[in-house]
Structure formats: structure tokens, C-alpha cells
Amino acid sequence: MTPEFSSVMTSLDLLSAAFIVLIGLGLLGIVILFIIDISQTKDAVRHNYPVVGRFRSIFSKLGEFFRQYFFAMDREEMPFNRAERDWVDRAAKGEGNTIAFGSTKNLKVPGTYIFVNCAFPTLDEEAVDMQPVQIGPYCPYPYNAPCFFNVSGMSYGALSTPAVKALSHGARMAGCWLNTGEGGLSPYHLEGGCDIVMQIGTAKYGVRDAEGKLSDDKLREVAAHDQVKMFELKMSQGAKPGKGGILPGIKVTETIARIRGIPVGEASISPNRHLEIKTTRDMLDMIEHIRSVTGKPVGVKAVIGGSEWLEEMCVEIHKRGMESGPDFITVDSGDGGSGAAPMPLMDNVGLVIQEALPLVSDILHKYGLRNRVRIIASGKLITPSEVAWAIATGADFVNSGRGFMFSLGCIQAMRCNKNTCPTGVTTHNPRLQKGLDPEDKAVKVANYCKNLVEEVQTISHSCGVLRARLLGRRHVRVVKDSGHSVPMNLLYPRPEILPEYKDQAEAMQPLDE
Numbered sequence: 213m214t215p216e217f218s219s220v221m222t223s224l225d226l227l228s229a230a231f232i233v234l235i236g237l238g239l240l241g242i243v244i245l246f247i248i249d250i251s252q253t254k255d256a257v258r259h260n261y262p263v264v265g266r267f268r269s270i271f272s273k274l275g276e277f278f279r280q281y282f283f284a285m286d287r288e289e290m291p292f293n294r295a296e297r298d299w300v301d302r303a304a305k306g307e308g309n310t311i312a313f314g315s316t317k318n319l320k321v322p323g324t325y326i327f328v329n330c331a332f333p334t335l336d337e338e339a340v341d342m343q344p345v346q347i348g349p350y351c352p353y354p355y356n357a358p359c360f361f362n363v364s365g366m367s368y369g370a371l372s373t374p375a376v377k378a379l380s381h382g383a384r385m386a387g388c389w390l391n392t393g394e395g396g397l398s399p400y401h402l403e404g405g406c407d408i409v410m411q412i413g414t415a416k417y418g419v420r421d422a423e424g425k426l427s428d429d430k431l432r433e434v435a436a437h438d439q440v441k442m443f444e445l446k447m448s449q450g451a452k453p454g455k456g457g458i459l460p461g462i463k464v465t466e467t468i469a470r471i472r473g474i475p476v477g478e479a480s481i482s483p484n485r486h487l488e489i490k491t492t493r494d495m496l497d498m499i500e501h502i503r504s505v506t507g508k509p510v511g512v513k514a515v516i517g518g519s520e521w522l523e524e525m526c527v528e529i530h531k532r533g534m535e536s537g538p539d540f541i542t543v544d545s546g547d548g549g550s551g552a553a554p555m556p557l558m559d560n561v562g563l564v565i566q567e568a569l570p571l572v573s574d575i576l577h578k579y580g581l582r583n584r585v586r587i588i589a590s591g592k593l594i595t596p597s598e599v600a601w602a603i604a605t606g607a608d609f610v611n612s613g614r615g616f617m618f619s620l621g622c623i624q625a626m627r628c629n630k631n632t633c634p635t636g637v638t639t640h641n642p643r644l645q646k647g648l649d650p651e652d653k654a655v656k657v658a659n660y661c662k663n664l665v666e667e668v669q670t671i672s673h674s675c676g677v678l679r680a681r682l683l684g685r686r687h688v689r690v691v692k693d694s695g696h697s698v699p700m701n702l703l704y705p706r707p708e709i710l711p712e713y714k715d716q717a718e719a720m721q722p723l724d725e
Contacts, residue, residue, distance in 0.1 A: 320695040593615070
């Protein structure tokens with residue numbers, strides 16, 4: 213063997229050894245990262261997809277750079293854009309929620325709302341803390357609701373066990389209520405000690421008898437929990453107005469089947485409407501019955517399409533007496549929600565909240581019932597400006613589902629109906645659920661709620677009022693097709709109260725002074 217050949221072989225051996233060492237170090241690094249990722253519970257994606265899940269964070273950060281040159285900006289994603297999701301993420305983590313270099317929002321797009329700041333804004337020391345608002349003045353057990361921002365109806369079944377636990381604990385920490393959704397009251401809703409709104413869907417899950425009819429005994433059993441403050445009769449929901457709830461069979465576990473009173477593994481399909489309710493009078497009868505059995509406030513949730521039934525309801529309430537009406541109406545938006553739904557219903561049926569909310573508020577005002585019936589707005593309202601708009605338009609409260617899902621770690625993977633949610637929020641796969649630590653996520657739920665409320669109050673102070681509920685339509689301008697804005701109180705002027713109802717309206721306690 214020549215010296216030259218020996219030298220070449222020695223170099224190759226060294227290179228081979230170095231390559232093997234590098235491969236070994238790389239594999240060791242991957243093992244270490246795997247152990248770190250699968251052991252932590254703050255990031256569900258990294259926990260459920262060790263090592264590989266790290267690329268999501270890397271690509272998200274790189275995306276900000278690449279979008280400047282090649283791709284869409286933050287405001288162009290659907291159904292929630294990156295700017296909105298990033299705001300929720302920062303709020304949930306309790307991080308500073310300021311941005312640099314100006315707004316990325318196109319303020320000349322028709323429909324954009326702009327708050328009218330005051331020349332002499334409210335000083336911090338002059339501001340008044342959020343005040344409780346009473347719901348159900350004619351009930352034996354009215355509810356003094358402490359917070360104007362709350363968790364919308366999302367069923368246990370649609371959401372995972374750790375997700376519901378986190379929402380329950382987080383809602384208690386934030387001082388807001390948690391709506392059960394139509395899937396019934398589970399032990400996980402009660403676990404955190406928060407206030408609860410029990411939703412009754414068309415299938416009566418959780419309060420049904422063996423034949424699927426409303427059971428007074430089950431109603432009393434649920435109402436016996438001090439935490440259950442109100443009952444919500446769901447007439448329709450944003451994801452699928454005109455169709456009942458849909459829970460795929462793969463998500464109907466033994467626990468869910470027991471809570472709902474249905475067979476294990478079979479798809480849970482609710483009727484299109486309550487079989488007992490064929491008219492507005494039937495609806496009021498049902499509300500009065502539930503209230504008489506439970507002693508607690510009862511309201512309805514509906515997507516608004518035709519509004520004739522609302523006017524019929526108002527006339528009927530005046531015939532029967534003020535105590536007969538719903539204690540609240542939850543106005544849902546027709547552009548979808550977290551639930552599984554046929555695309556035609558999600559895309560093209562029902563008014564969006566921007567049109568439905570002023571319509572409902574004005575009808576109640578016209579019939580002198582605005583101070584009798586509280587209004588809850590629901591539907592894609594996840595940021596402070598959207599919540600402040602809803603309050604200014606006529607809502608007493610705002611519910612959010614997907615906003616709180618983002619605070620739990622949802623990454624908008626669009627797999628809510630497939631039992632493969634990568635963050636553990638909407639899956640019953642035990643492996644995927646492990647990435648969602650209820651204790652950690654409860655803090656983020658509470659942070660999100662508290663920070664949103666604080667920033668809504670900041671908007672109200674900028675407009676010169678002492679607290680958020682004093683915002684009105686005069687404080688908002690809406691951008692029109694011309695690119696110029698007009699005052700919302702001119703775009704949606706309050707109607708006059710009908711003369712025959714003025715005396716009764718004046719006798720009612722004002723909402724907020």
C-alpha cells in the first residue's frame with residue numbers, strides 16, 4: 213500500500229468517523245428534544261407531535277418574514293386571521309399586547325367600525341369598575357351576572373374532557389359564566405366552581421326522559437346545583453340554523469353517552485327544532501314551564517332570519533304580563549361556529565351578528581321590552597374592538613366560543629369534526645388529549661377574559677364614558693362604500709317606543725345608568 217493511498221484512506225476514515233459522530237449527535241439531540249417535548253404540557257402541538265411540532269413555531273415566525281414578500285398579510289386568512297389569533301394568544305399568555313409600525317387593518321373596507329374618541333377621555337382614576345347586571349327579575353333566583361364577556365355554548369363531546377376542565381377552572385378565575393352547550397351538564401363543567409348556564413337543545417340532552425322528552429325531575433336535579441345560574445333554550449345556532457346538533461359517532465364515548473342519555477358510538481343527531489314548539493306561544497309556554505320548575509332565569513338562543521316571530525313574541529308578552537317573557541335572548545351569528553355543520557347552512561343561512569344584533573335590540577326597544585329582556589351577542593366576537601362594538605350596538609353581554617378555544621391552544625386546524633384535533637381541544641383520543649394540561653390552560657382562559665375586558669374598558673374610556681356598558685351607537689362610526697364613515701346612530705336609529713307600551717317601558721328599571 214503506497215503512502216498516498218494510506219493517506220487517502222486515513223482521511224476517509226476520519227471523515228467517516230466524523231460523519232458517524234455527527235449522525236450520533238443528531239440522533240441524541242432528537243432524542244433529547246423528544247423527551248423535552250413529550251414531558252412538557254404548555255404546548256399541546258409539541259407534546260402530541262414531539263420534535264416535528266417545533267417546526268410549526270419556526271414556520272410561524274418565518275411566515276411573518278415571508279408574508280412581507282411572497283404571501284398574504286396577517287388580515288387575509290379565514291375564518292379568523294392571524295392578527296386576531298395572535299392577539300388572543302398574547303392575551304392568554306399575559307404578554308404585552310402592543311404592536312408596532314401602525315395598523316395592518318384596512319380601515320376603509322365597508323362595514324369597518326371606528327370608535328369615536330373623546331377630546332377629554334376618562335382618566336383611570338375616574339373610571340368605574342364593571343358592574344353586575346341582573347338577569348331574571350321575576351325569578352325566585354335571579355342572576356346578578358358579574359362579567360360582560362363569557363364562554364359560549366360548546367358541548368362536552370364536541371370539546372374534550374381536559375378542555376372543559378380548563379374552561380371551568382378558567383371561568384371561575386375570571387369571574388365569567390360557562391355555557392354547557394346542548395350536550396348536557398357534565399362533572400367537568402362543575403369541577404372548577406364557575407357559574408354555569410345550562411343549555412337545552414332540541415334533543416334535551418341532560419334533561420330528557422327515556423323517550424327523549426323534557427323531564428321535570430331532571431330539570432330540578434340540574435337546577436339544584438348552586439353553580440347553575442340560568443337555562444338557555446336553544447332554538448337555533450350559527451353553524452347550522454334550521455338543523456340540530458351533530459356529534460359524530462366516533463366522539464360518542466361511554467361517558468358522553470351516559471350524560472346525554474344516548475347509545476355509545478352512534479352519531480348524536482338532534483331534531484331540527486323542539487318538537488313541542490310550533491309557534492311563538494309554544495315557545496313562551498316552554499320558557500314559563502322551565503322557569504316555574506327551576507326557579508331560575510330562562511332565555512332563548514337563536515339565529516335571526518325572519519324577524520316576525522320576535523314581534524309576535526313581544527305582543528304576546530304584553531298580553532300575558534312582563535314575567536312571561538324570556539329573561540334573555542342570545543343572538544347568534546349566521547356565519548358558523550365550532551360545531552360540525554353542512555356547508556350550505558354555515559355559509560348562506562341566517563343573518564350575521566352585525567345585522568341581527570341591532571335588529572333584535574330595536575324590536576325589543578320598540579315594544580318597550582329592552583329593559584326587561586337582556587341581550588347576549590354571540591358569533592366571531594373574539595377581540596376587544598368586536599366586543600366593544602356589540603355592547604355599543606345593544607348587547608348587555610357577549611359570548612365567545614372560538615375565542616376561548618384559541619386561548620386553550622387551538623391552532624385553527626379545522627378538524628373539529630374528525631376527532632383528530634392536534635391540540636387536544638376537540639378530540640377524545642387519549643394520546644392527543646395529553647397535550648392539553650387543564651391546570652396550565654385554565655390560567656390562559658382567565659388571562660384572555662380579563663385582558664379582553666380590560667381593553668374593552670380602555671376603548672370606553674377613550675370614548676369618554678366611565679365604563680363599557682355606557683357605550684352607545686353614538687360612539688361608533690361605520691365605513692360605507694365610499695370609504696367615508698357615518699355615525700352608527702344615524703345608520704341604525706333607535707325606533708320610538710310604541711305609544712301603547714310607553715308606560716310599561718318607563719316603569720322598568722334601566723339597564724345601566
